[in-house]
Every structure is written in structure tokens, then in C-alpha cells.
Amino acid sequence: MSRKTETKKLVPQETIDIAIAKAVADGDIVNFRFLFLPYSPLREDSTEDINTIKYSYLLPSEEEENSPKFKSALELVKRPDIREHINRQLHKKGPPQLPSELILMLADNAVSQGKYTSASQAYELLRIRIKIQELFFQQGDEELAKGNISNAVRAYRIASELEYDYGAFPEPLPAVPKYQEHALILHGEYKEKWEECIGYLPIQKFLTESFNYLFLRPEHANRILEKSIEIQTEFLVELIHQIDPNWSKFADNVSKTVPILQELYQEIKSRRERIAQGSLWEDEWVEGLDTEKFLEIPKILLGRKISPEEWWAYLKEIAYLHPASPLFLARQMISKEKEIILPRYNPENPVAIALSLPPLPQPI
Amino acid sequence: MSEELYIDYFSILGLPEDCKTGDVKKNYKKLMKDLLLEIHNISSLTPAELDNYLLKMAMLNAGFYILRDDGRRSNYISHRKKVIELEKKWCEVAEQNPDSQEADRLRREYDRALQDFLTKYMEELVLEAGRDRECVETSNWDPFHERHASRVLRHYRQKLYSQIHERLPYYDVSKPEIDWNERRNFVAKIVKGEYPEYE
Numbered sequence: 001m002s003r004k005t006e007t008k009k010l011v012p013q014e015t016i017d018i019a020i021a022k023a024v025a026d027g028d029i030v031n032f033r034f035l036f037l038p039y040s041p042l043r044e045d046s047t048e049d050i051n052t053i054k055y056s057y058l059l060p061s062e063e064e065e066n067s068p069k070f071k072s073a074l075e076l077v078k079r080p081d082i083r084e085h086i087n088r089q090l091h092k093k094g095p096p097q098l099p100s101e102l103i104l105m106l107a108d109n110a111v112s113q114g115k116y117t118s119a120s121q122a123y124e125l126l127r128i129r130i131k132i133q134e135l136f137f138q139q140g141d142e143e144l145a146k147g148n149i150s151n152a153v154r155a156y157r158i159a160s161e162l163e164y165d166y167g168a169f170p171e172p173l174p175a176v177p178k179y180q181e182h183a184l185i186l187h188g189e190y191k192e193k194w195e196e197c198i199g200y201l202p203i204q205k206f207l208t209e210s211f212n213y214l215f216l217r218p219e220h221a222n223r224i225l226e227k228s229i230e231i232q233t234e235f236l237v238e239l240i241h242q243i244d245p246n247w248s249k250f251a252d253n254v255s256k257t258v259p260i261l262q263e264l265y266q267e268i269k270s271r272r273e274r275i276a277q278g279s280l281w282e283d284e285w286v287e288g289l290d291t292e293k294f295l296e297i298p299k300i301l302l303g304r305k306i307s308p309e310e311w312w313a314y315l316k317e318i319a320y321l322h323p324a325s326p327l328f329l330a331r332q333m334i335s336k337e338k339e340i341i342l343p344r345y346n347p348e349n350p351v352a353i354a355l356s357l358p359p360l361p362q363p364i
Numbered sequence: 365m366s367e368e369l370y371i372d373y374f375s376i377l378g379l380p381e382d383c384k385t386g387d388v389k390k391n392y393k394k395l396m397k398d399l400l401l402e403i404h405n406i407s408s409l410t411p412a413e414l415d416n417y418l419l420k421m422a423m424l425n426a427g428f429y430i431l432r433d434d435g436r437r438s439n440y441i442s443h444r445k446k447v448i449e450l451e452k453k454w455c456e457v458a459e460q461n462p463d464s465q466e467a468d469r470l471r472r473e474y475d476r477a478l479q480d481f482l483t484k485y486m487e488e489l490v491l492e493a494g495r496d497r498e499c500v501e502t503s504n505w506d507p508f509h510e511r512h513a514s515r516v517l518r519h520y521r522q523k524l525y526s527q528i529h530e531r532l533p534y535y536d537v538s539k540p541e542i543d544w545n546e547r548r549n550f551v552a553k554i555v556k557g558e559y560p561e562y563e
Contacts, residue, residue, distance in 0.1 A: 100537045103537055136555070155555040172522050
């Protein structure tokens with residue numbers, strides 16, 4: 001008679017400890033939560049095996065095991081009360097109750113590694129996200145009062161990136177910057193007049209547009225908009241540099257477009273004169289413009305040709321590479337069907353000057 | 365227990381619970397007029413101010429729409445009371461025996477009731493109020509307002525949900541003990557780049 005034997009796999013305590021410590025040290029909330037799910041490879045009653053190659057990412061490498069971050073996480077995991085809590089949850093049927101001490105350490109590690117979406121989820125679980133966010137804003141204000149713009153910008157950036165998108169469907173999620181989408185909204189309307197273009201707005205309006213575009217929530221932008229224009233200007237320049245360490249590449253590309261821009265504006269000027277003289281119909285002013293030549297402008301700005309060669313496609317790509325660039329761009333028609341994106345800003349704009357953007361040909 | 369997070373349309377319109385329909389209309393018209401004047405006097409609105417005013421307008425419209433109708437008013441009062449009661453009951457059971465099945469059952473029941481309450485009175489009826497003839501006439505609410513209000517209301521609704529949760533018993537994580545001085549030091553170190561592993 002054959003006898004059915006119940007086989008339960010045994011997960012060594014050491015494996016449990018190091019897998020959890022790795023998720024904490026990495027600031028990885030997704031892996032951390034996964035380790036407690038019903039099908040977690042750490043559970044004895046799960047069919048999943050932690051020793052298979054597909055779960056190797058859950059275990060630390062030799063190098064990671066020697067890092068101070070991992071060692072301090074492991075020390076906390078091994079604390080008797082926490083270890084007991086972990087084991088109780090791994091044997092529990094039903095939703096686990098995660099140990100808050102480990103989540104707090106995980107969140108801090110995530111912040112220190114710039115993994116803000118992970119950090120915000122961990123703080124949200126602990127119900128302290130909004131207070132932590134406020135602490136970062138307060139620290140930012142303190143740094144501003146001391147005149148330390150770089151630290152202040154860092155504090156504001158972290159605070160803003162710990163934001164949650166409560167409007168996300170079907171459930172709230174950490175908010176993330178969507179510069180490619182917002183750049184399109186920023187340029188949704190074709191500006192007929194130069195002074196209406198973002199880069200030509202009066203400085204306070206320009207700063208308001210900029211902060212609302214670069215920060216995740218209007219409330220965050222409002223905090224810095226309460227300061228003096230000088231502080232806001234300095235802050236914006238530093239913010240752009242911190243968000244985009246390759247900003248100088250964009251400034252170089254803008255410089256390369258200057259000769260073609262001059263040609264374009266010269267062409268527009270002569271056509272306007274012809275309209276005034278009556279030798280050209282106003283609604284035909286773009287007839288015969290060398291569109292191929294002017295299509296080079298967005299290519300130079302981006303650094304490559306893309307398909308489709310539409311202004312919005314270039315704008316999205318440029319916004320992805322250089323998030324702040326849409327603040328210094330505008331749409332321009334070059335034929336009845338064709339529009340391009342080109343640099344346009346007031347050469348006296350203090351932000352443009354501080355960001356080393358070259359002087360551009362002036363409105364005609 | 366603070367009840368103010370469970371949207372109180374009576375206090376939004378500055379009225380007691382036994383107020384007459386006439387008072388609802390009178391207060392609504394006055395408050396909406398004041399609000400529109402306030403908005404009119406601002407030369408340009410920042411996106412944050414825009415969201416804030418939109419929310420205020422939507423809440424006044426909803427308050428008027430719900431409280432002026434006896435049926436809607438009594439539904440609102442009983443729904444609100446039920447959620448408040450459930451919170452109280454769950455908190456009591458969770459305090460005595462947090463791991464009991466009864467605590468888990470009450471938590472689920474409360475959560476469902478809270479979500480329904482917030483969805484109905486912080487989103488559905490608010491948008492419905494925006495299409496009410498009297499509300500449209502008084503507040504000049506139009507499809508543009510509605511489009512933007514959907515996003516603002518959703519955000520505000522979930523924010524309220526999360527704020528209410530802050531005071532409730534912990535169930536998905538063990539109760540954290542937060543030392544706020546230590547937190548302040550951590551934040552300062554991160555910002556100053558003094559945290560050992562800041563990358």
C-alpha cells in the first residue's frame with residue numbers, strides 16, 4: 001500500500017532574512033510586498049522556490065551583502081520581535097500585516113537612492129507621507145532663508161516627487177513627472193504674437209508658468225511663488241540644472257539654430273513688406289518658403305531626425321531629453337500645413353541668460 | 365473623533381441641520397455671490413487658486429442641490445451618520461481585539477461605506493449639481509468647469525479618504541512609532557547631502 005506523504009518545503013531562516021533585508025536596503029517596496037504575498041517563495045506552503053534562477057533577483061550579491069546599507073537592514077530584520085512578526089505573517093492565511101520598522105527603513109533608503117515612487121508608497125503605507133513631504137518643504141524654506149539655493153532646490157524636488165496622484169484610476173498611485181504630455185499642453189495654443197510666447201512673458205508670469213510646469217502639483221509651485229522674484233529666478237535656474245544635468249547640450253543646439261532663424265525671420269520680414277505693398281496676399285504669405293531648410297531647426301534642437309516630422313513629435317522628444325526646454329520654445333508656421341518648433345525667448349529674460357542660452361534674432 | 369472630514373454640507377452653507385429650504389437657498393445665493401466677486405477681483409489665477417476656487421464652487425453647488433431637496437437631504441444625513449457610526453464601532457472593536465474576525469469584518473464594512481459615501485457626496489452628486497438649472501444660473505457653471513472639476517474632485521476625494529485613514533487603527537502595517545525629531549534630522553541630512561548613501 002502506497003502512503004501519501006505531505007511534503008512541505010523548508011525555507012531556511014537565513015534566506016528569509018537576507019531576501020527581506022535586500023528589499024529594505026534597495027528601498028524596493030514592490031519586492032518587499034511581494035515577499036509577503038500568498039505565492040511568495042518565502043512561504044512554506046507556496047509552490048514557488050526561492051532557489052530557482054527566476055528569483056535570483058530577490059537575493060543579494062556578494063558585493064551587496066558587504067554594503068553598510070544591507071548590513072544595517074539585516075540587523076533590523078534579525079531583531080527578535082521583528083523576526084517573529086515576519087515569521088508570523090509568512091505563516092498567516094489572509095492579508096499580511098507588514099512590519100512598520102522595516103518599511104520606514106525601506107522608505108528612507110529609497111529616498112536616499114532617489115527612488116521617490118517607492119518611498120512615497122512606503123510612507124503612504126505608514127500614513128506619514130504628507131508629514132514627511134511637509135518636513136522636506138520646511139527644510140527647503142530653511143535652506144532658502146540661509147541662501148543655500150542648491151540645498152533648497154533639492155529639498156523642494158524631493159518633497160514634490162513624494163507626491164501621490166490621488167486622481168489616478170482605478171486607485172491612487174505615486175505621482176510622476178510627465179513632461180512630454182505637459183509640454184504639449186503648454187504649447188496647445190498657437191501664439192500669433194511674440195509677446196504671448198512663454199519665453200517672452202513678463203518675468204513673474206514666466207516664473208509662474210515654469211514652476212507650474214516643472215513641479216508635480218500647483219500647490220508645490222505656489223510655495224516658491226510666494227518668494228521674491230530674485231529668489232524665484234535663482235531657484236528656477238538651479239532647479240533646471242538639477243532636473244537636467246545635460247542642459248548645456250540643449251543650449252549648444254539652440255546656438256546652432258541661430259543662423260537659420262535669422263534667415264527665417266528675414267524671409268518673414270520681406271514677405272510682410274510685400275504684403276504692405278500689396279504684392280502678396282496676406283493669407284498666402286507662406287507660399288514658396290523653403291520648408292526643407294527650416295525643418296532643420298527642430299532636428300538641430302533634438303539632435304536627430306524623427307518620424308513623423310511634426311512639431312508635436314519633436315516637442316515631446318525634446319521635453320523628454322531636456323524637461324525645461326519647452327519654456328524657451330514656440331510653434332511657428334512655415335507653410336499652410338507645416339509647423340515647426342523653434343527657440344523663442346526674450347534675450348533679456350534673466351533665466352535664459354543664467355542658463356547660458358544665446359541671444360536670438362528679435363521680432364520683426 | 366473628528367467628523368469634519370466627512371463632508372458636512374450644513375457647515376459649508378453655514379446652517380444648522382434643521383434649517384428650512386428657504387434658508388438653504390438664501391445662504392447659497394449669498395455665499396456664491398461673495399465667492400464669484402472674490403474670483404472676479406483677482407486679475408490672474410494660478411493653477412492652484414483655480415483648483416481651489418473650482419472646488420469651493422462645486423461644494424456650494426452640491427450643498428444647495430443636496431440640502432434643498434428633502435429626499436436627498438435625509439439620504440445624505442443617514443448615509444453620513446452610518447459611516448460615522450461604523451468608524452466608531454470598528455475602532456472600539458479593533459482597540460479591544462485587533463486580530464479578531466469581527467474587527468476585520470467591521471473594517472471591510474466601514475471601508476465600503478466610506479468609499480460609497482465619498483464617491484456619492486464628493487463626486488457624483490457634485491457633478492450632478494453642476495448640471496442643475498438653478499446652480500448653473502447662480503454659479504455660471506459650464507462644461508468647462510465640469511471637465512476640470514472631475515479631476516479636482518477625484519483628487520480631493522482620495523485625499524479626504526487618506527486623511528481619514530490617518531486616524532484609524534493600523535491593519536496592513538503594524539503601528540509605527542515615529543520619532544519626529546529623528547525624522548527632522550533625517551530630512552536635514554538628506555537635503556544637505558550628509559546622509560551616507562545619498563546618490
